[in-house]
Amino acid sequence: MAIPSPADDVDPLTLAVVQHKLRAIAEEMVETMARTCFSPILNQSRDFSSVVMDGQARTLAQAERVPIHMGAMPFAIEKMAAAFEGSLRPGDMLIANDPYAGGSHLPDVTMAMPVFDGGAVRFWVGLRAHQGDIGGISPGSYSPAATEIWHEGLRIPPMKLIEEGALRADLLQLLALNSRKGDDLKGDIQAQIAAVRSGAERVAGLIARYGAEASARCAAAVLDSGEAHMLRFLRACRPGHYAGISHLEGEGDEPLIPISASIDLSPERIIVDLRDCPDQMASFLNSPIANTRAAVIVALLYLSDDEGMLNDGATRPLEILTRPGSIVDPREPGPVAACTSLTASAIIEAVLKAMADACPQAAIAGFARRFRFALAGAHAGGEPFIWHFFFNRGGAGANASHEGWPNLGGIHNPGGTPSPSIERTEASYPLVVEEYALREGSGGAGRRRGGEGGVIRIRYEGEGGATIATSGDGVRVPPYGLAGGADGQGHAYWIERADGSRIPLGPRESGAELGPGDRIVCHAAGGGGYGSPE
């Protein structure tokens, strides 16, 4: 009577409720992960996301804490499904991270579970989480020195981690053994198992309540809705042919690497052609196709600002053209570690720039790129430490109606991980922050100014020397201005010796040395301006 009766046909009520529940299930998986994940880095940065998919691995709903995870999982789960076609059983849970089997970079480990009804896979649930270390030549599994994928860590093809409910402890042990943080990895995978299981149970509950057929029809309707949202966005754009180009920085003085997107846009279709992008490189900048796709989709989402597009139906009118063997669709064994940050930012920028004339009211000027470093030194007393720089993310680009936000960070993950506390940093490491302030004038001028980057001066007070390894971009390529707005200032980092001399820090250095009393000075990029200054 009062409770919606399990209906055989899709009535509007069932559809509305099921759509909402699919989203709630994705949210609950992420919450379960947040609550149970093990490694501090994961429960701080929340670098994970979940999906609920239909039987064909099309995303119906997702909950992501990192935008670049958007739209990245269908390939991974498709590959998993294909790898075990005919041999999937209820209670199986699959795992994979291989960038050449639908993954992004190796630390991002995807786990997924099929949900069966009547012997057929009706739905999938999955969760991707960034592991603190997956092996490879450098701690944390990011290395500018990597020239092939095997340098970056352990490749996991689609495998059954759980077979009909039974965990393969030997496999888990193998994974843990290949990480510098084996215990953390084990704990995080256990958390991931709990989260994926909770999602699968709830989806099974949905099927039990509404029936497999009605649920499947709801899923189809949800995808149609995503498509309708995308079409609404496309119709609001000016049809035409557009082109945008962005650049990644090469090593040292090497020339810039162009990432160009040309876009054909009609009210029914959008084709993003990335085939002009250069050949893949022996560098961690390569972006596997799944990551490239995610970057394109996230750019369109930024423009539409429409959460209705958060499912795979939205990608029906979208076609992405790439050239296998190029930097945005590499072949193995190209290394890929920087794809989710550096290369993703350049792809997003190329699409945003191309679309600036198609939807000027939504256009967004350039954001600061990611420029991180790790400092390896020793506490007074000699205990070694590694400190990762998470301050100072740089300014955001302006848009037609507002100035850019200061200190917000890269377009691949704007406003993601919170800045650490200065006090906590000083209490935990032999570092003293002498200044932390806005970098005045760093935001590009314009009718709307770009957001300002920050300045931070950090004095090292450890025992003996320390080394700095950088991994970043955006020194030679500043955040772009739009519609007559000026570019923001690029990043400028350097070491200031106790005697006052300065040694500039490049974005891909592996062994810059620092002595006690020396300072690291970071001037973060400001966002691009929008419109001619009046």
Place this chain on the structure above:
Amino acid sequence: MRIGIDVGGTFTDVVATTSERGLVFVKTSSTPDDPSRGVIEGLHLLAAELGLSFEALLQDLEMLVHGTTVATNILVERNGARVGLLTTAGFGDLLVMREGTKARRYSLRDPFPEPLVAKELRKEVRERLRADGSVETALDLEDLDRAIAELKDAGVDAVAICFLHAHRNSGHERLALERIEQSGWPVYVSMASELLAKEGEYDRLSTAVVNAYVGPGFSRYLRRLSDRLAADGATAPILVMQSNGGVLPIAEAGRRAVGAVTSGPAGGARAAALFARSMNLENVVSYDTGGTSSDVCVVEGHVPIESPSKTMSDLKIAVSAIEINPVGLGGGSIACLDPAGILTIGPQSAGATPGPAAFGRGGNRATLTDANVVLGCIAPGSFLGGRLKIAPALAHAAIEREIAAPLQIGVEEAAFAIQQLAVSKISEGIRLATVRRGADPRDFALMCFGGAGGLHADAVARELEIPKAIVPRQASVLSALGFLATEVRHDFSRSLGRPLDRISPGGLREIFGELVNEGREALLRDGFSGERQVMRLTVECRYRRQVDSIDVPLTQEELEGDGPALLQERFTDLYRGLFHHSHDEPGFIDSCRLAALGRIPALTLPVVETSSAVPYGSRRLYLDEWIDCPAYWFDDLGSGAVFEGPGLVDSDSTTVLVLPGSRATVEPNGSLVITRGGV
């Protein structure tokens, strides 16, 4: 007599405990231009209700507990004080740099939330402490005096003081405060380390600035109110509701204005805890559905769960507050069809103006309230006790036009779909709130209040398989009632930053000894001594590499033994309970916290007379089909009354729907308890 007064946006609610008549309620319209007027009017109304003169009422008054949205509104409407800031040289921009985060991740065109202190009013002063509290650079007094003079010249109304590491050593902040006082400038001062003695410079800065921004206006309001009452002869203490669910005496409440900013939901949560205790329910999850949103709150062991900080109006406020999990769904939530024709509801709301179509104030969107009108759940004549006339035809038309016609379904079906979707949204919100606590919603009792809550309580409980849903009789004045179930509360803390294996039992005893002394003094000043003082000790623990800590409770007696060892054990247990794993390393103490509680005599809920359930009439109700549904007056249902659903229970603030197959029972305290049939 004790009186609780809750000044909301629309109504001012007054609850009094009297010896002859038990609890007495009155309600009057709020007076937003000067809310203290509404308070006085409410008290006059109460006096009339009790047959007392106003003066006699004030003479009988032992204590007045006041909750108000004045501080909240100052912040939300951004009409607070002109604030100046004194801070460590090199860090003047911290307020603007924030934490580098943004809530809406895909919305990159949102305007930047303007800082509450303009650049020219952020004064950097030469001084520097190290992380252990030692002085690296002494406070430069010349610099300080110049900065103070400049702020004075700039005509600021309030000064926030926030120096790095001052939670370790507040010497420099105190010195700055003294210099301001010595200069003879009677400005409102907000000292960060006093509001929050905890690591995390941005948290302290943002909190101190919000306090400075809200403080002067809020203090003026409180003074106006106490002057008015004093002029009429009141001598009883006036206590002000805080976000942590406790109360503070009026003078201190003005100095700690930030504690009132997020106090809105605290009264309701305290009331939920009161009912939980009265009905002997260990775990309760409550939801309060208003016009635009529902606040979900978890009460474990009769105590509402607290969170260490909140964000309001884009500003971080790092004071303990009862944790609220908001769900973007209320009576005014707008239902619409997405581009593919799928029904959605909220988070957009028609608000109070124009409000639902049925209010006849020009609203033409289909809202949840309109759906409930169409379904017959809301009686047109008696909504809000008849204070608001309902126009069913308008509700009907809005749902027909916006939902039913495009979907080619009947208006009732459309309305029913809206209602069920709303139930689903509230249910999922409650599920998430309990999942976040590592708990299962089925282990809770559901409590519901707020005007729009009762219609969905039974359905929400069924959806979540919660065995018992409770609707308190006093739903309309529940928040004010909760005010009377609280205690005076002063929070103190000491930052520690040390692993548990590096602190001795004596060391821990000493820290808490100092905190307890401070607590005793504060309570003595408020007139609480001996047994009326209760000390609640909490240690904030985490693993060293983590950011967020969890609260580990401890008693004074336990400190006499091996406190650190006990803490380690308890921390591991709690951590496992929440996260299902633990780490093989010692816990790390962030800080030690003390809540010094001044106990106010416990409020006992009145026992209502017994009666049987006799409907006053019936209404046509649509539950997938039209049925005749008996309707009861809540006030006619005495203790022990029982009826089987379907049934509607009307009161002048809410309507409760009891579904077919459910059973409603009235508790001795008058609350309606809905269980599955046959229980």
